[in-house]
Amino acid sequence: MARINSPEELEQFRKELLSTRDPSTPCISVCAGAGCLASGAAEVIAAFRTELETQGLTARVQIKGTGCPGFCERGPVVVIYPEEICYLQVKPEDVPEIISQTIKEKKVVERLLYVEPSTGEKTTYESDIPFYKHQKRHIIGSNIKIDPKTIDDYLFIGGYSALAKVLFGMTPEAVLEEVKKSNLRGRGGGGFPAGRKWEGSRDAPEEIKYVIVNADEGDPGAFMDRALLEGNPHSILEGLIIGAYAIGSHEGYVYVRQEYPLAVENITLAIERAEAYGFLGKDILGSGFDFTVMVHQGAGAFVCGESTALMTALEGRPGEPRPKYIRSNVKGLWDRPSVLNNVETWANVPLIINRGADWFTQFGTEGSKGTKIFSLVGKIANTGLVEVPMGITLRDIIHKIGGGIPGGKKFKAVQTGGPSGGCIPESLLDLEVGFDELSKVGSMMGSGGMIVMDEDTCMVDVARYFLNFLTDESCGKCVPCREGMRQMLKVLTNITQGKGKAGDIELLQELSEVAKDASLCALGQSAPNPFLSTLQYFRDEYEAHIQERRCPALSCKELISFYIDPLKCTACMICLRQCPSDAIIGGKRQVHVVVQEKCTKCGTCFDACPSRFGAVMKLSGEPVPPPIPEEDRMIARESKQK
């Protein structure tokens, strides 16, 4: 491919691209994102290729591995264009039928469609599936149309037109004004207005400035940046180049964790392609503007998502935060003005340029505009990535899009904002999602993690879990974070083990206050949030653990006992055979008994006992009834003896 040297050449090239693709040509898009690949998407793609070849259809049907559309729960996801027929959980064995039925006969393979669990109703088209229907997929919606290994798919859907518009029709100041007007706020956690950050860098006197993509996504259960970087890397590059133009930077970095090998591969490939086409490098599109991008692989530290730690790591030093009293947009990487924005923030920029700030601001709340991608995980029917307009309620995300809690369990809390976010209870589910709204209830937007918890989740244990994560991921530089969390984790662990004592809650509160006030970076300052928010909304659980040695969710191992109800046990031997520590005694027609001294509380018996018996129980805060006398353990067989 020859370099594109002007906006006219770009449009000419796009025209040619459009003319080569007949919109009625069938195209099979298979999600090749990390989630679907893990459930066998590569084999499905290979099966399609082989089948198309044996049927002699290679020339007439397009097949591609694309970015992640978000419905990870039902992967591998296949969408067939132009009709947009959506098949879920496709296996290689399904491929011949899809080709013969859908591609050749234009018939729908019913059994692969989405089935609404509550009604049994089937949905044929992607956009009609409830999971997608209530979303506003401005950013992630393109993923399924794009083979991220090529640049042509992105150009096909209008890619790099915003860049051309900016370079040839807008001054840097005008770009800055548009972004400011859109009130785009950082999607990485802080929610700082991107336009103001850019302006600070632009106005800084240093001549050399940098723009950086923060792709060091490290929250447990969060994968939206990964899906964008893997699925549509050019949209991020385009945003980055526009940002560089606006602030007057000629050098950019993509800081991506090496645990995301596919993201590293796809962004590296995208940079090569963009350079070849003339979207990167010297004299971009013949505009005279120069800009290069380099990929830096992070070594996998959560704290390196913090802006100053990330920059320190980019400089080749240990990834530790430094004081931020002078903002990094003025004095950042190598002490030069550096604009660091998250993947999703950059991906929003081309949209704002193309459609205008007025279009962007029509979505969202007063303080939070546009859409936000959340990774919806935990005890939720539809695990996956969802992009919703700001201002949607948590209830709509969880119930309408997420499909509610599986297994007939009750919702307990949703944890937003990653490990240093907070847990929001049922009573606040009608909260509108936005940066300030979430902060007000003691949580935060963070980068968009959303972990749903049901009634079986112990909130004290949740706080302990996140504290444990943060203790591990703290850089260890400052005392309130390193030492404060060490002590907090000890106290919380003790509470979950039934060793809590009076004064523990107050001590945790005191440690939290010092960590919030005196820690060096946002990691330490927000680390107490999991504790503080669970205490705020679930104080009774803390008190039950400490005062009654009881875990209300029946989850903390040290505080529960397994007990077999002799009236319900049918002596079926299932739990007895499966117990890994031989802690269940009994026999045929002999009621089973858990020997408490031998029980390791692994829960195997609880899971194994058929639900129609439900004989295995968890007890907490009450003594285990003594085993029934041996002579009473015989069960008389009524039915079978007849």
Add this chain to the structure above:
Amino acid sequence: MNQIRLQIDGKTVYATEGMTLVAAAQTAGIDIPTLCHHEQLEPYGGCRICTVEVDLRGWTRLVAACVYPVAPDLVVRTRSAKIDKTRKMILELLLAHAPDAWELQALAKEYGADRDRFEQEASFCIHCGLCVRYCDEVIKKNAVGFVDRGTRREISFIPEIAAKECWNCKACFPLCPTSALQAAYVLCQALNAPPPPSLPPE
């Protein structure tokens, strides 16, 4: 260079641009306690014992005085109930590591910190980083460094460098507020012990 006028504990103080609050306070004879601060080293902001209050645009914030730059008309308080409470907790957290370090004991007396509030930790090191930074920034040998992160963070000599550089330097020894550094050095020496003479063939 421009003179910057600010207020520390009610006193008007003149400072130059780029100065930290600790340095500015020192010129006015106001003492802010520090543990990780050293004249010859880059400001670090690790121990947070120098936490002070500043009034900025109508907000009161706690900041680390050893890294916070002076600014015109800044109002700084080096003691308040909040500051004292923070410093007391920081001391108690560090005393769990080094209950007998005299610097900590002196401050503990001042702030009423209880040396036994937390269970005694195994390591004496309070991670002030003086040894690591001095070896890096002044001696320029990097013979001692931090390993691991979070609560597992420790100082450690790099045996290959330490064997060559440390025996006649030891400039970091007097900097250590606890005995952790020397302990680490002794452990490292053990690693560098000459190999045993090979046994004569039988």
